Amino acid sequence: MNSVGVRRTLAKCLVVLAVCFALNLIAPVVISQQRxxxxxxxxxxxxxxxxxxxxxxxxxxxxxxxxxxxxxxxxxxxxxxxxxxxxxxxxxxxxxxxxxxxxxxxxxxxxxxxxxxxxxxxxxxxxxxxxxxxxxxxxxxxxxxxxxxxxxxxxxxxxxxxxxxxxxxxxxxxxxxxxxxxxxxxxxxSEQSRFEAHERAAAEVRVLHALQVLAWVTRFVAFVALVRAAVAVARR
Known part of the structure; x- marks a missing residue:
């Protein structure tokens, strides 16, 4: 891979890493609002x-x-x-x-x-x-x-x-x-109050589960980007 291709690959990997980092900042903000x-x-x-x-x-x-x-x-x-x-x-x-x-x-x-x-x-x-x-x-x-x-x-x-x-x-x-x-x-x-409380809690739990999935996905993508960048540098 020539130097231009390496630079392009590294630039793309840096963008991916920056996006993953930014997405991981969402969880603390959402949890802070919930709590x-x-x-x-x-x-x-x-x-x-x-x-x-x-x-x-x-x-x-x-x-x-x-x-x-x-x-x-x-x-x-x-x-x-x-x-x-x-x-x-x-x-x-x-x-x-x-x-x-x-x-x-x-x-x-x-x-x-x-x-x-x-x-x-x-x-x-x-x-x-x-x-x-x-x-x-x-x-x-x-x-x-x-x-x-x-x-x-x-x-x-x-x-x-x-x-x-x-x-x-x-x-x-x-x-x-x-x-x-x-x-x-x-x-x-009462049954109605229990239902309303369950709905509030279930909605927040769904958000927390979604944040957990997002964290795993972004970490995996970031890992792949780092590997791709390392391979590009090694083949230079």
Whole structure:
């Protein structure tokens, strides 16, 4: 191969490598957007049980950069309860006003215990309960981590069990078993709310899987380009 042909081959390989590098920069940006809680988001979660239970969540801009405010309008058997907190937009962990997680949970949760604050137990705002990892699970074909929080406070005793999707932290299923409180009995996330949560999580998981495929393809193409460039130089 003459020198002109070698230069052309090397130029093409460099273009391919640059494109592969640029495509690999997409994944961190997309994942950062997925893991961040954005202002002006809203959702409504309903529960089936001995009484109506609805949680309306809205988010707003936090007092500092990287923070988000979370407002919850809780209605139990027609009785309203307003709640709010400030959390890290990237981790969902509270930054002030309370000690534990409540409504939203970390992206890609870990198999460990988290502090948990129960909106019906004011004591847990400063002295949180433990939300313990109890094992793997599956909801609608999506892998989950299952957690349990036991709440014992003045006039309130309950157990909360939740399934967090392992890649997104989305709550796919949730039960509240209240032994003592305003309304006693078993509450479970309604079928409609479980469906909506599953759709949100499934969409994000599909994006993550696509990014994984893209990463493998671009790495393979980059490897081939490097080999082609090395062969061209060797034959010069």
């Amino acid at each position: 961040t809680i954005h202002p002006r988001e809203s959702r409504t979660i309903t529960f089936d049980g001995p009484a109506s239970l609805t949680v309306e969540l809205t988010t707003g801009k936090g007092p500092k950069s990287g923070q988000v405010s979370i407002q919850a309008a809780v209605s139990l058997d027609g009785a309203p309860l307003a709640d709010s907190m400030t959390a890290s937009a990237s981790s969902a962990l509270p930054v002030d006003g309370r000690a534990g997680l409540t409504y939203l949970f970390p992206y890609r949760p870990e198999r460990l215990s988290y502090p948990y604050t129960d909106p019906f137990a004011p004591e847990t705002f400063t002295d949180p309960a433990r939300m313990d990892y109890v094992g793997p699970g599956s909801v609608g074909g999506l892998d989950t981590y299952k957690y349990r929080a036991g709440i014992t406070a003045d006039g309130h005793s309950a157990e909360r069990i939740i399934d967090l999707q392992v890649q997104t932290g989305e709550v796919l299923d949730e039960t509240w078993s209240v032994a003592e409180g305003p309304v006693e009995g078993l509450f479970r996330m």
